[in-house]
Amino acid sequence: MKMILVPIDFSADSINALEHAIIIANKIDASVRLIHVVKSKKFEPPFVINEFTSILSNSIDDFMKRIIEKYAKKVKAGMDFKIREGKIYREICNQAKYDDAYLIIMGTHGVSGFEEKVIGSNAYRVVVNSPCPIITIRQKFNPIEPRKIILPIDMSKETRKKIPFVTEYALNFNSEIHVIGVSNVNSNDIKQKLTLYCNQVEEYLNEKKLVVHKNIIMNNDITESIIQYAVKNDAQLIAIMTEQLNRLAFWLGPTAQEIVNNSPIPVMSFSSLIF
DSSP states (O other): OEEEEEEOOSSHHHHHHHHHHHHHHHHHTEEEEEEEEEOOGGGSOTTOOHHHHHHHHHHHHHHHHHHHHHHGGGOTTOEEEEEEESOHHHHHHHHHHHHTOSEEEEESSSTTOSSOOOTTTHHHHHHHHOSSOEEEEOTTSOOOOOSEEEEEEOSSSGGGGGHHHHHHHHHHHTOEEEEEEEESSOOHHHHHHHHHHHHHHHHHHHHTTOOEEEEEEEOSOHHHHHHHHHHHTTOSEEEEESOOOSTTOOOOHHHHHHHHHHOSSOEEEEOGGGO
């Protein structure tokens, strides 16, 4: 059975991510596992003693059980939780790998514990190091099925690796897919190649009986162009690779981070570690 992993730190962002996860889990017949990571003792203030650590752990356990009590009945395939100790991003990724998770769904802020915002640190580290696809969601984006998915295609081979998973995901929701060829280099040669690649993707998606829209975007600011296109077309998901190897590709780490940081729409990210 498929399993969706949801990092929980009791923030509004993480609870919103959980509510998204429930909608997705019920659609794809997956269970939901919550995970909360307690920082290792070596990262704790020096005045923290064993007794307090024990009390804190029990308190977290109680909080997790309260969430289970509220939400478990809404998940058809079941819900449970794990509490791990260590570095936030590493323990989330380790749990996902151990569980062979189908998907991680997390909020864009507040998932690194009670103190930090994770974009630029732990959240991005999870995105880059995740052994499975990961969806990051802003708190203000209300839980909804992904009726429209934006699928950017660039000049690299890596960009197409995400297509089979996105296709399977879209079929679960009968989503329409917007295939957009993108480049920050404006040349006829690149435009022709992007058009060819997008035509190939369109043909593949049509064979799967999905509704496809196609476009080409040539712009220096790819991040802003993708986000604007997604907002204009009322999309519910953008699917990206976290990094690429080709010089002409734009999905480099910093750009992927900008999209995760700035997109008001959920972003599905794929690390090269998955493939």
